[in-house]
Amino acid sequence: MSTELLAALTVFVLAILCGFAVISKVPATLHTPLMSGANSIHGIVLVGSMVIAASATDPLSQILSFVAVAFATMNVVGGYVVTDRMLQMFKRKPAAPKADAAAGEAPKA
């Protein structure tokens, strides 16, 4: 077993434990945003897609890496934007019900 593999395995295991520790504290109300947020994080696969695209020389490799880059970017951009849209709604409304009703635009007649 090479040193690199051992280092990678160490990082892998510690990251898993870290994920368990961080996630188990999230309240149920935030589970959907959390799922979506975690979903955007695995968009990091874009980094890998860019690396293989950079060294792609034959047409097959070029096609595969193009699709991989497009897929991964969709994952990253879409994931973060939709998560932000969800979380935007959790903003605490400051005032009394009346001010609230005035502020809340009449949603679609």
Place this chain on the structure above:
Amino acid sequence: MDALEAIVRLAWLVGAAGFVIGLMQMNSPATARNGNLLSAGGMAIAIGGTAVLLAARGEAGLTAWIIIVAGIALGGGLGLYTARTVKMTAMPQLVSLFNAVGGGAAALIAIDDYIRLASAQTFAPGSAIPLEVSIPTVLDVVIGSITFTGSLIASGKLMGLIPGKPIRVPGGQLVTVAIAAITAIAAVYLWLGNVSVPILFVIIAASLIFGVTMVLPIGGADMPVVISLLNSFTGTAVAMAGFVIGNDVLIIAGALVGASGAILTKLMADAMNRSVINIMVGGFGGGEGTVSAGGPEGGSVRSLGVDDAAIQLAYAQNVIIVPGYGLAVAQAQHAVRELAEQLESRGVNVSYAIHPVAGRMPGHMNVLLAEANVPYPQLREMDDINPEFERADVALVVGANDVTNPAARRAGTPVSGMPILDVDHAKSIIVIKRSMGRGYAGIDNELYVNPKTGMLFADAKQGLADLVAAVKAL
């Protein structure tokens, strides 16, 4: 390692730290949005650093840069457009779609890497691809491919493109087992040191089919758990891709998501009183053979008119609204907010009892109600509000079924042990429901035959709109 590579690796480390801290901040509604932005910032740094590294090394030719830029423009545009325009009720299927493409990208990395290694192999016969490459490669391809088709099917079911009810092909289990066996044999063949691209394609094809046959037999109501599980799969596939190309940031982020998805999946399944294995095997709720609740049956159902219901609500002191799946489907979140405001203007205390799995995903109901501008403090979690049902004059159940069934407190029913909202403790109960149809568990809800219960038969949205009008007219 030159200075530049060291800096880029540090940028990846900063990105990974951003993901961890971002997830931690998503613990509380107050900091959640910051957490997501922090995570997005980490992502931007990691991707920007990668671009700088590729540019400085000069490995990437013009074609490669065109591929990268065009791919980012296409994927980014699609992602931005769909994420901006999706309705909040349709959000779970979009998350599933993003998950599918993420898994697909992870699989493509390993496929590309393997094909390159295999073609290089022809020039150096006799040297096998080492296990430390072939194991993560096969795992990445298998998990990524399963996630790709599985998430597409899950998304299709939630969109209604594919029937939500469980689809069973005769002998489907056999097919699944056969496909799994083929995949396992092919994997072992490659791990033994054989280099074969056709065998890799056998694995890809088998895994893609496996994703379809795995999700098709699962009912629409279980989709949240499935999406969460597949989300965890994608994380694992991305971590494997990290092993394949030797990139730490992929390993860290992938493992984080793999762990978070696993926890979330278990929490969701627990809240529905189901085991993940039961769901994946198809368990109950397949519509074959309805289980009797074995409780007091044949009680009479009292139907309630809109005006009577409006009077009960308007003259109550404390009203607890119990929104459920039916409200999400009917997109009635704005209507329910309107009713609550009407009642509040008459001095009624209104709060919402949110079951952990109300809606289509845990926490989905909070998102929907928040979108409709319901003040966050009015949303109460199950354990918090259950003791208060006794003091509630009216509990208004909108489109929730199994999570209110008192049969869950007895042993021996399909819902036994499932945590429920103590709706039956309220002084009176109004249920808005389209028909006496059964919930997902396929059993009668004993709440409906409770003498305190009045049934208002209507679509959730229409029923609430009628109630608003009736309360206004009082």
